[in-house]
Amino acid sequence: MTGLLQIDAATMARLLGPAAATDVLSEVLREGLDPEAGPPRTALPVPAGELLLMPAATGSHVGVKIAGVAPGNPAAGLPRITGSYLLLDGADLRPLALLDGAALTELRTPAVSALAVRHLTPDDRRLRLVLFGTGPQAYGHLEAVLAVRELSEVVVVGRNQVGARALAGYARTLGALARTGTPDDVAGADLVVCCTTAREPLFDGTLVAPCATVVAVGSHEPEARETDTALVARAEVYVEARAAALREAGDLLVPTAEGAIEEDHIAGNLAELVNGLRTPSPERPRFFKSVGMAWEDLAVAGALYTAALAL
Numbered sequence: 001m002t003g004l005l006q007i008d009a010a011t012m013a014r015l016l017g018p019a020a021a022t023d024v025l026s027e028v029l030r031e032g033l034d035p036e037a038g039p040p041r042t043a044l045p046v047p048a049g050e051l052l053l054m055p056a057a058t059g060s061h062v063g064v065k066i067a068g069v070a071p072g073n074p075a076a077g078l079p080r081i082t083g084s085y086l087l088l089d090g091a092d093l094r095p096l097a098l099l100d101g102a103a104l105t106e107l108r109t110p111a112v113s114a115l116a117v118r119h120l121t122p123d124d125r126r127l128r129l130v131l132f133g134t135g136p137q138a139y140g141h142l143e144a145v146l147a148v149r150e151l152s153e154v155v156v157v158g159r160n161q162v163g164a165r166a167l168a169g170y171a172r173t174l175g176a177l178a179r180t181g182t183p184d185d186v187a188g189a190d191l192v193v194c195c196t197t198a199r200e201p202l203f204d205g206t207l208v209a210p211c212a213t214v215v216a217v218g219s220h221e222p223e224a225r226e227t228d229t230a231l232v233a234r235a236e237v238y239v240e241a242r243a244a245a246l247r248e249a250g251d252l253l254v255p256t257a258e259g260a261i262e263e264d265h266i267a268g269n270l271a272e273l274v275n276g277l278r279t280p281s282p283e284r285p286r287f288f289k290s291v292g293m294a295w296e297d298l299a300v301a302g303a304l305y306t307a308a309l310a311l
Helices: 010-017 016-028 101-120 136-148 161-173 183-189 227-233 242-246 250-256 272-273 294-309
Strands: 005-007 041-048 049-057 061-069 079-087 095-102 127-132 152-156 178-180 191-194 214-216 234-240 266-269 286-289
Touching: 005 010, 005 294, 010 101, 010 294, 016 101, 016 136, 016 272, 016 294, 049 250, 049 294, 061 101, 061 294, 079 101, 079 214, 079 294, 095 101, 095 294, 101 136, 101 214, 101 272, 101 286, 101 294, 127 136, 127 183, 127 227, 136 152, 136 161, 136 191, 152 161, 161 178, 161 242, 227 250, 234 242, 234 272, 242 250, 242 266
Parallel strands: 005 095, 127 152, 127 191, 152 178, 191 214, 214 286, 234 266, 234 286
Antiparallel strands: 041 049, 049 061, 061 079, 079 095
């Protein structure tokens, strides 16, 4: 792998911001990428947690992310998500670049959510955001949402009050009015974003207003969820890909197992939203459930590599 380009987290931050990463994902979907055709994630239980393998291919690039999920790491002052991303040339499979896998995830996941927010929320007024979580994904989602929508207020809800106050303080440095709050604050939200490690619902879904949008990204496990059955049953549901959601999204699989919804409850996928094939209803809450897919990593990694070559 002579000449393999190394792209670390600091370099990523210089090369591609949240808005640009969101545009990259939008463009690949407009060019015809079908999220439903993406290969499934391989998950291997290991003593420290879980090892994930996520391969993807397009005409120009091939790539694979090897990610570790180590639930015990934060207590030791280490990141919960670890890993690397190997990018190869699509024509001859020559290795081109090695990227920080955790930093790539922290960039692409908020960008996916921001793309959904672009298509599921109004753009003619400022939105009140209720943000669940205080970790790296919460910071990334705050920045990504601010890149695509103006916010009237940010309310941070977290189990760790020190962390919640810190994130609210960071939001204020970005020009947003911000405070900490409680789960009941969803009643006044235009947008609710959940990026936590919770395995049970974070709030009462009956409190969410009919005009609100909820985004949940915290889990890709069939038995874990951040939202309750009440919300999912009354919401218009969108996902990255139906196939991936029906394999991994506990937010949808648990209500299905309870008999509250059917598999066809999903209104559309992200490609259909981006290409105008689905128009969200203004009369029901919109719910976007993300599990994270390999095509997203590849699209953003390819853009980072191209940007790095242009330096």
